[in-house]
Amino acid sequence: MGLYSPPKSEAEFQKNFGQKKPLMNQTEAFYESSRCLFCYDAPCMNACPTHIDVPLFIKQIHTGNVIGAAETIFEANWLGNACGVVCPTTELCEGSCVYDNQHVPVIQIGRLQNFATSKAMAEDAKLFSAGESNGKKVAIIGAGPAGLSCACELRTLGYEVDIFEAKSKPSGLTVYGIAPYKITNEEVLDEIDYLQKQLGFTIHYNTAITTKAQLENLENNYDAIFLGVGIGATRQLGLEGEDKEGVIGAVEFIEELRMKHHEVQVPENVVVIGGGNTAIDAASESAKMGAKQVSLVYRRDRERMGAYNFEYDFAISTGVDSVFNATPVEILGNGKATGVKFIKTEVVDGKLSNIEGSEFLIECNLVIKATGQAKQGAFLSLIDDLELDKKSRITVHPETYQTTNPKYFAGGDAVNGGAEVVNGAYEGKMAARGMHGMLVDS
Amino acid sequence: MPDLSINFAGIKSPNPFWLASAPPTNSGYQVMKAFEAGWGGAVWKTLGVPVINVSSRYGSVNYRGTRMAGFNNIELITDRTLSDNLKEIEEVKKYFPDHAVIASLMVESKKEWEQIIKDAENAGADGLELNFGCPHGMCERGMGSAVGQEPEVLKTIVTWAKEFATVPVITKLTPNISHIIDPGLAAVEGGTDALSLINTIKSIVGIDLDSYAPYPVVDGKGTNGGYCGPAVKPIALEMVKELAKHVQIKDTPISGIGGIESWRDVVEFILLGAGSVQVCTAVMHYGFDIVREMEKGLTRFMLDKGYETIEDFRGKALPNVTEWKHLNLKYKVIAEIDESKCIGCDLCYIACDDGAHQAIAIPGNGKGRIPEIIEENCVGCNLCSLVCPVEECITMVRKDDGSASKTWDERTIAGTIPMTFDDERAGGNGHFVPSVADALKHKK
Numbered sequence: 001m002g003l004y005s006p007p008k009s010e011a012e013f014q015k016n017f018g019q020k021k022p023l024m025n026q027t028e029a030f031y032e033s034s035r036c037l038f039c040y041d042a043p044c045m046n047a048c049p050t051h052i053d054v055p056l057f058i059k060q061i062h063t064g065n066v067i068g069a070a071e072t073i074f075e076a077n078w079l080g081n082a083c084g085v086v087c088p089t090t091e092l093c094e095g096s097c098v099y100d101n102q103h104v105p106v107i108q109i110g111r112l113q114n115f116a117t118s119k120a121m122a123e124d125a126k127l128f129s130a131g132e133s134n135g136k137k138v139a140i141i142g143a144g145p146a147g148l149s150c151a152c153e154l155r156t157l158g159y160e161v162d163i164f165e166a167k168s169k170p171s172g173l174t175v176y177g178i179a180p181y182k183i184t185n186e187e188v189l190d191e192i193d194y195l196q197k198q199l200g201f202t203i204h205y206n207t208a209i210t211t212k213a214q215l216e217n218l219e220n221n222y223d224a225i226f227l228g229v230g231i232g233a234t235r236q237l238g239l240e241g242e243d244k245e246g247v248i249g250a251v252e253f254i255e256e257l258r259m260k261h262h263e264v265q266v267p268e269n270v271v272v273i274g275g276g277n278t279a280i281d282a283a284s285e286s287a288k289m290g291a292k293q294v295s296l297v298y299r300r301d302r303e304r305m306g307a308y309n310f311e312y313d314f315a316i317s318t319g320v321d322s323v324f325n326a327t328p329v330e331i332l333g334n335g336k337a338t339g340v341k342f343i344k345t346e347v348v349d350g351k352l353s354n355i356e357g358s359e360f361l362i363e364c365n366l367v368i369k370a371t372g373q374a375k376q377g378a379f380l381s382l383i384d385d386l387e388l389d390k391k392s393r394i395t396v397h398p399e400t401y402q403t404t405n406p407k408y409f410a411g412g413d414a415v416n417g418g419a420e421v422v423n424g425a426y427e428g429k430m431a432a433r434g435m436h437g438m439l440v441d442s
Numbered sequence: 443m444p445d446l447s448i449n450f451a452g453i454k455s456p457n458p459f460w461l462a463s464a465p466p467t468n469s470g471y472q473v474m475k476a477f478e479a480g481w482g483g484a485v486w487k488t489l490g491v492p493v494i495n496v497s498s499r500y501g502s503v504n505y506r507g508t509r510m511a512g513f514n515n516i517e518l519i520t521d522r523t524l525s526d527n528l529k530e531i532e533e534v535k536k537y538f539p540d541h542a543v544i545a546s547l548m549v550e551s552k553k554e555w556e557q558i559i560k561d562a563e564n565a566g567a568d569g570l571e572l573n574f575g576c577p578h579g580m581c582e583r584g585m586g587s588a589v590g591q592e593p594e595v596l597k598t599i600v601t602w603a604k605e606f607a608t609v610p611v612i613t614k615l616t617p618n619i620s621h622i623i624d625p626g627l628a629a630v631e632g633g634t635d636a637l638s639l640i641n642t643i644k645s646i647v648g649i650d651l652d653s654y655a656p657y658p659v660v661d662g663k664g665t666n667g668g669y670c671g672p673a674v675k676p677i678a679l680e681m682v683k684e685l686a687k688h689v690q691i692k693d694t695p696i697s698g699i700g701g702i703e704s705w706r707d708v709v710e711f712i713l714l715g716a717g718s719v720q721v722c723t724a725v726m727h728y729g730f731d732i733v734r735e736m737e738k739g740l741t742r743f744m745l746d747k748g749y750e751t752i753e754d755f756r757g758k759a760l761p762n763v764t765e766w767k768h769l770n771l772k773y774k775v776i777a778e779i780d781e782s783k784c785i786g787c788d789l790c791y792i793a794c795d796d797g798a799h800q801a802i803a804i805p806g807n808g809k810g811r812i813p814e815i816i817e818e819n820c821v822g823c824n825l826c827s828l829v830c831p832v833e834e835c836i837t838m839v840r841k842d843d844g845s846a847s848k849t850w851d852e853r854t855i856a857g858t859i860p861m862t863f864d865d866e867r868a869g870g871n872g873h874f875v876p877s878v879a880d881a882l883k884h885k886k
Binding site for chain 1: 786
C-alpha cells in the first residue's frame with residue numbers, strides 16, 4: 001500500500017500536497033462565471049456565514065470587473081481569499097447551489113472567489129483604507145481569523161488596533177492547522193500582508209498574553225479587548241502508554257507539518273485516532289507524507305463521524321484505511337510506540353460500550369490523537385466576570401459578541417468551540433461592530 | 443428518404459443549403475471544400491473592381507459563455523482580381539457540375555454590369571446575385587446598401603442585369619431601411635428572378651474602453667460594420683415574411699439569410715417562404731462541417747412530418763402570421779410550475795414581480811423556495827417560462843372558456859374598445875396591481 005512516496009524535497013512535498021482547489025485560470029473563470037443563474041435571494045449567499053453577495057461577485061468576474069468582485073468579497077469577509085479555498089464549500093455555498101436540484105454541476109463558488117481575491121492581492125489593489133481616527137484603542141488577543149477580521153473591521157471604523165500573538169506568524173490555524181493541500185503558507189500570509197498594508201493594524205508577534213498582570217495592563221490602556229484565543233492543545237486521553245515517543249496530538253502534528261514540510265519524518269505505519277475533520281486531515285497528510293499504512297480508527301460507526309463526507313472520501317482516496325467501532329485501550333512499546341491495542345465497541349441501549357474479549361492490535365510507529373482539543377479555561381479564568389458555558393466556551397451576546405465582562409468581546413473557536421475559518425471571520429467582524437456600538441455609536 | 447433538392451428560380455441545387463457571399467466563398471479552394479462537406483450551393487464572394495481591405499476586420503457580440511452571438515465585419519467585396527476568381531469558378535463547376543455556383547456582383551456603370559455579367563456567365567455561374575446590401579465601405583462609393591436604399595436606382599440596375607443576363611438573377615436586399623417592401627417591389631418590377639435577404643445590418647458591436655474606438659479597432663479608429671450571426675435571425679425572419687406575404691412579391695423565390703446555424707433555423711426560414719437558405723457566420727465560427735447537422739436535422743424533420751420535398755412545407759407558417767388586430771383577445775394562458783422540476787432559483791418570481799405583473803409568490807422566511815402562480819394575477823405573458831432555466835418546468839396552460847374568438851378588429855366594429863383615457867373598458871381594469879407603498883416592504 002501507500003500511494004505516495006515520502007517527499008525528500010520541497011518540490012516533492014508540493015507534488016504530494018497539490019492544492020485541492022487550484023487557482024482558476026482566466027478562461028475557467030470566464031466560463032464558470034457565465035453559468036451562474038443570478039438566483040433571487042440566492043441560497044449560496046444565505047448559506048455563507050459571512051453572507052457574501054455571491055451572485056454579484058460572480059457577475060462582476062464575468063463582466064471583467066474582477067477587482068470589484070474582490071471588493072464585494074472582502075467587504076463581507078476579510079479572509080475572503082483563504083475562505084475561497086479552505087471553506088467546506090460543498091457544505092455551505094456550493095452545497096446550496098440550486099443547479100444541484102437538477103443534477104447540473106454546481107458553480108465552483110469557492111474557486112471563483114479565490115480567483116477574484118488572488119488577482120486583487122497579486123495586483124495589490126487598494127480597496128480599503130483605515131477610517132478617520134476616533135481616538136479609541138482596542139487590544140486583540142490572538143491573530144487568528146477572528147482577531148484579524150476584528151482588527152480589519154475596527155480599522156475601517158477608525159480604531160487604533162494592537163494584536164498580541166503568541167506565535168511568530170499571523171492567522172492562527174489557517175497557517176498552523178489547515179491541511180497543506182487546502183492552502184499554502186504563502187497564500188495565507190499574503191492575504192494578511194495585503195490587508196495589513198491597507199488597514200495598518202499592528203501585530204505584536206511572540207507576545208503571549210498569559211498573566212493577570214498583562215490583562216490588567218491591557219484593560220488600563222485600551223478601550224476594549226477582543227479575545228480571539230481559539231482552543232488549546234490536544235486533550236490527553238488518559239491511556240496507558242500515552243507518554244511514549246511517537247504519540248502526538250493531531251493539532252501539533254499538523255502544525256509541525258505546515259512549518260517543516262518535507263523535513264517531517266512520518267514512519268511507514270500510522271494510527272490516527274478520532275472521527276472528526278482534524279482526524280481526517282492528519283490521516284490524509286500521513287498518507288501524503290509517504291506512510292504505507294494509515295489506519296483511521298473511530299470508536300463509533302461511519303454515520304456518527306463528525307467529519308464531512310467529502311473529507312472522509314478524500315482520505316480514502318489518499319489510501320487511508322478506516323476502522324470503525326473500536327476504541328484505544330493502551331499504547332504499546334518500550335519507550336517508543338510500536339502499536340495500539342484497541343477494543344471493539346457496540347452501542348447498547350444508546351450507550352457506547354466495549355465488547356469484552358475483542359481486543360486487537362494495530363502495529364504502528366506513530367500514533368496521532370485527533371480526539372479534541374482542551375479549552376483555554378485556565379487562561380480565561382484570569383478575566384473577572386467572564387462566563388463560560390458547560391463546554392468551557394466563552395458566553396457572548398449573539399449579536400454584539402460582547403462577553404459577560406463588558407470590556408471584553410470574543411469570537412472564533414473560543415466562542416463556537418471549534419468551527420471554520422469563515423465562522424471566525426464573521427464573528428470577529430461582528431464583535432468589532434459590537435464594540436463600535438458600545439464605544440462610539442451609543 | 444425525403445428529397446432535399448431544390449429548383450430555385452431555375453437554379454438547381456442538391457439541397458437548400460447555400461453559402462452566402464462572404465469570406466467563406468472567397469476562393470475556389472473554400473467552395474470546393476464546402477461542396478465536399480455537403481453544401482448544395484455557394485454564392486461567390488462579391489466580384490467587382492477589387493478592393494484593398496483593412497487589417498482588423500471583424501467584431502463580435504459575446505453573450506455570457508457564448509462567442510459570436512452577434513458578429514460584424516468591415517471587410518469589403520473581393521480583393522482578388524476578377525480573372526483569378528473566374529478561373530476558379532470555372533474549375534469548381536468542372537468538379538461539381540450539379541452544385542449551384544452563383545456569382546455575387548457589385549459594380550457601378552451599366553457598361554461594367556454588362557461586362558461582369560458576361561464574364562461570370564462564361565465562367566459557368568448558374569446564377570447571379572446583385573449585391574445591394576453591404577452597409578459599410580462600398581456604400582460610401584454609391585454601391586451596396588446605397589443602391590438597396592434607393593428603390594428607383596435598384597430597379598434600374600436590376601433592369602440592366604436582366605437585359606444582359608441569360609441565367610437567373612437574384613437581388614440581394616439590405617435590411618437598413620424602414621420598409622422592406624419598397625426595395626423588394628422595385629426589384630420585382632425590374633424583373634428580378636429572385637430575392638435574397640437579409641444582408642448585414644449597419645452596426646457598432648462595441649467600444650474598446652481603453653482606446654474609446656468602436657470594434658473592430660483599426661489603429662485607434664473604427665467604422666460601422668455589417669451585423670449578422672444568430673442575433674439577427676429574428677429581423678431576417680420578419681423581413682422574409684413581409685416579402686413572402688406581399689401580393690405582388692409572393693411568387694418571387696426568396697433565399698433566406700440571417701443567423702442560420704441549425705436545422706431549426708433552416709426550417710423556420712422555409713416555413714416563412716424561403717426556397718433556399720444562405721449561411722455565413724456559422725461557417726466562419728465552426729467551419730463547413732456545420733452543414734451536416736442541418737442536413738440530418740432537416741431530413742429528420744421531413745421524415746417526422748411526412749414531407750417528401752422542400753416545397754411540401756415551404757411557406758406553411760405564413761397563413762398563421764397575421765396582424766395584431768386579428769389576434770384572439772379571449773385566448774388566455776396561465777403559467778403552471780412543475781414543482782418536481784423546480785430548482786428554486788426564484789428567477790420567475792423576481793422577473794414577474796419586477797418585470798411583469800406580480801403574479802408569482804414565494805414562501806420566503808426560510809419556508810422553501812418553490813414559487814406559486816397567483817392565477818388571478820397572471821396575464822399569461824410567458825415571461826416566467828422564458829426565464830426559467832429548467833427544461834419544461836414552467837408551461838403555459840390554456841385557461842380561457844373556449845368561447846368564440848374576439849379580436850381587436852371585431853371589437854372595433856362592435857364598438858367595445860376603449861375610446862377615452864379613462865375608459866372603463868381598459869384591459870387592465872380590475873386586474874390586480876399592488877399599492878405603491880407595497881414596494882417599500884421589499885426594501886432591505
